Amino acid sequence: MLTKEGSWINECQTLLQRLEIQGMSDNQLSQFRQSIDNIDAALIHMLAERFRITKAVGRYKAEVGMAPADPDREQEQIKRLRKLAEEAGLDPEFSEKFLRFVIDEVIHHHERIAEEPR
Template identity: 50%
Template sequence: MPNESATEQAAPEDLWRLRRSLDNIDTALVAMLAERFRVTRAVGQLKARHRLDAVDVAREEAKVARLREAATRAGLDEDFAEEFIRRVMAEVVRQHREIAQKG
């Protein structure tokens, strides 16, 4: 492969197989996020149409608690999972506010 370091060129095939798998997973994660945001934009449009607040704090906190539990079951660090979902939710709220302003 072009532009590979000597170390990368010498890497065993198992490493390349794992890296290809990670690349596929990363692509799937991006696709899942894109789909999630397509759905949340529809939610934002519905909220704007019915003049509902962009933020539902109780729902957000329940979601965080659920995802922390899911992270534990999956062997994922709970704090990382919470940080990730809070970042996603912050983007959703930003989008909902933008949709509401456009009316």
């Protein structure tokens, strides 16, 4: 049987172990979040560049009188991205939702460009 002092030391050790494990886990969570933040910065810059290009496409389409949306091209893009998503271990449904989300914004830009007075 432990003395009162021995029991107190044991409790302290258990508490320290818990704090250490918690500290390690918090450190792990912080590591994960740093990776997420780096990926998000890359995503934002990629999206910025994508919209720079699609805005140029929008100006071209408005000049030659092409429709802002192009359903055939969109179907090709969806098919290709679903395949890429599967290969990369990303849910293909999500990749399609994502492309739709981005294309909706692009078409919105194209419509605004087409409406601008020339």
